[in-house]
Amino acid sequence: MKATYKKYILNFKRPSGTSRGVLTTKETWFLIIKEKDKYGIGECGILRTLSIDDRPDYEEKLKWVCENIHLPKEELLEQLMEFPSIQFGLEMALQSFEAENPFELFPSAFTEGKASIPINGLIWMGEEAFMLEQIQQKLEQGFSCIKLKIGAIDFEKEIALLKSIRKKYSAEEIELRVDANGAFAPEEALDKLQRLSELDLHSIEQPIKQGQYQEMTKLCKETPLPIALDEELIGVFSVTKKEKLIQTIQPQYIILKPSLIGGFKGTQDWIDLAEKYDVGWWITSALESNVGLNAIAQFTYTKQTQMPQGLGTGSLYTNNIQSPLAVKGEKLTYQSQETWDLNSIL
Incomplete structure (x- = not known):
């Protein structure tokens, strides 16, 4: 070998x-x-x-x-x-x-093309008009869960953008998730979370930078809006330390990116702890090519979760690896009759 x-x-x-x-x-x-x-x-x-x-x-x-x-x-x-x-x-x-087929790592109804995975629509940061354009596209495609990256443009403009969505669509029609990627300062975070919570959001990812355990623990305790840890999980290697983090911070959710937290085994460790401590979770890609996305999607399907996952990144690139993965409406599907093109790799 x-x-x-x-x-x-x-x-x-x-x-x-x-x-x-x-x-x-x-x-x-x-x-x-x-x-x-x-x-x-x-x-x-x-x-x-x-x-x-x-x-x-x-x-x-x-x-x-x-x-x-x-x-x-x-x-x-x-x-x-x-x-x-x-x-x-x-x-x-x-x-x-x-595996019998090198691209079917976890054979299931998903890889047979008989089942799909619900995903969120991802909105990238940018000027207000660009973000609105993306939102419109996702809604037209049929997404009922949208994730917006915030923290790069003026906060008031982001609030206005979210308000404009809520005027048209209720929380029952569109689930809104936001991801701050640690953009808020600890001293302003609670006020910002209060304002965001008035817009019937599902959750906010990583409101403050990782590693500020005391501040994040306080935020998760006092927040009016569910908090999902993301970057916070990076670099926490042992199961003992993972458990201590969950016990200490007591987040409402954790977000799992296999490439950042140690693959299938590392992801499963976090899932086991989340379920032990009644913490919600979902899995997202970390901008892998379709090769990595395929493995993550197949693993995710075996967990049989109904919550929308963050796996809609396959169409981001001009030179992605051709694969059977396809987004149909708000579902990620595996079109088993389609083929892989590995000429650029093998």
Whole structure:
């Protein structure tokens, strides 16, 4: 069995704004395992400045994995504790290699094309007119759950934008989620959450920057609007520390990005703890290509959750990997009759 890796740059169709800046490209690495005519493929994707494994020795670690692919899976994953995206890529590649079909990692009614996954529509930050245009498009496509990134333009303009949606659509018609990506200062956060709560929102992701445990604990206790932890989960490696974080902060929700928190195993650890402490959760992609998105979607389907997931990122790129994944209305589907095109990878 031999393993290799290949770097791949994904190009956004249009610049996509977050509170950490505007994205035009996204780096990812494909991990490929081969033995005779059998192969498996995984994706190791980092988000620069956000992933805990955005470090100078990243490719060195990928090379190490390829040289040591013969080691037991558990030993490899243990050695990759501080590289959650490589953990995920390795888990994916091994599962792909062992599967009857390398792209059906978790065979189910989803991969047979008989079931779908409800997803939210994602609205990127930008000028007010651009955000309104995106919202209109998502509503026309049939989405009943919309997630807006906030915190980059003037807060009053964002409030006005949300108010304009609520004038047209009630909370029963459109579920609104907002993601601040840590943009609020702790001293102003509660006031802003109070104002946002008046707009019948579902939740807010990461209102303040991660690592401010005391402030986040206080916010989750006093908030009039449910808070979902996202970046807060990054870099929390041991199950003991994960449990301490959930017990201490007591969030209303947690958001799980397998590439950022240690793949299927890391995600399952968080799900088990969330359910133990009665914390809601949902899974989202971290801007992977369709290879990673496919694995995340199949894993998510096995959890049988009815809550809209954050898996609608497949159409963001001009050079994504052609796949059977498709968004139909507000559902992610797997069109099993469609094929994968791996010419740019293999």
